[in-house]
Amino acid sequence: MTSFDHLADDYRQHGLAGRIGFGERPALLVIDVIKAYTTPGSPLYAAPGVPDAVRASQPVLAAARTAGIPIIYTTVAYAPDGRDGGIFVQKVPALRQLTHDSPLVAIVDELRPQAGELVIEKKYASAFFGTHLAATLTALRVDTLIMVGCSTSGCIRASAVDGMQHGFRVIVPRECVGDRAPEPHLANLFDINGKYGDVVAVEEVLAYLRLPLSTP
Template identity: 35%
Template sequence: MKENTRMSIDWNTEVAKIRELRAARTKVGPGTTPAVVVVDFQRAFTEHENIGPSTAIALEHTNELLVAARAAGVPVIYLVMILDSLDDRMLAQRVRSSLTERCGRGNPWTEISSAVPAQPGDHIVEKTVASGFYKTRLEDLLHELGVDEVVMTGTSTSGCVRATVVDAAYRNFRISVVEECSDDFRTLSGEVSLWDMQDRFGDVVSKSWMLDRFAALQTERALDGAGVSL
């Protein structure tokens, strides 16, 4: 009988390896007109039975990022799963038990988490599947706002965040996934997805790097408003 090589894999070593690969991977680079996209940070996905401490931490990081984005005049877009019928879900979610069962229109579980509350001027886009682009107004909204870069936050990293990133890449948007602001209670899936997105679709960046960008953008726009040339 052949040895089961899968059982002999040291997954801690593998995770360390993909983190190194992710850090070394060539960056695509940011755009000039970003928007922050908040994926599914609603109660159904932030208060369920399987979440761990990482969720509250990611929400706290995200709220800090959103405050900075708004101060810099960067649009904030919330993606929320809202279903008029549970039959609107993809087949796998209808066959298996899924948190999407809590996403019927009017269900309190669909509310955006109070840890990252929407503010006047923010945009809310409803969706029915993992990708924020599938049969939604997201692409049209991004074009209306003149956006060339999506700054990705939300949950889950391996599910709805990744699906939205893939579709954004297909539409040639620049992509910046903020690591501290992305959450996945499936820890290994989240790590692998961060590497996959950095390798194939866009950039994974730190919150501190993005906050510095937003601060610089805020200063630049303030000087422009005052008629001062750099």
């Protein structure tokens, strides 16, 4: 978040960017790490930001599995005519490529879910909107939601806002989220950290996941 360093002190002086910290019962939310964002030639291809985030997320996913915490994925797919995407698909016509029979909607091989890891299909930016995610996390007594994936300015930001509003401690390892361009990526990391969650280094998340944690 280097380009926004000059604003950090101003935010803190005006009562923003407080630290919420980690809780006791974390879950890992892997948001939309589908091949549409990592495949050259795809209209949604977002290199180098998303491929870099996929690589950085691999040790986090491995640590989460070792720790035995809940791991939940989201993916996105639409009917061929896009009607189940409403205004979102009208605003972002490239989403019409994400039909259920398209290889672009598959989760990337590097972060492929294992047996027992939940995959939630969504239609809109937030992982919470129109899904059972909040109810599932509440039933698991999760208090901390670690978010990785893409895109920083879209689904990560929307999910961070809703996660906070549902009462979860939102943690975003900055190396593990990506976007199409650096400017919206950096601006939204700064804004998430200022208002909705903690944006931290991936090593801080890995150190936390190595601690004894409460699991379902």
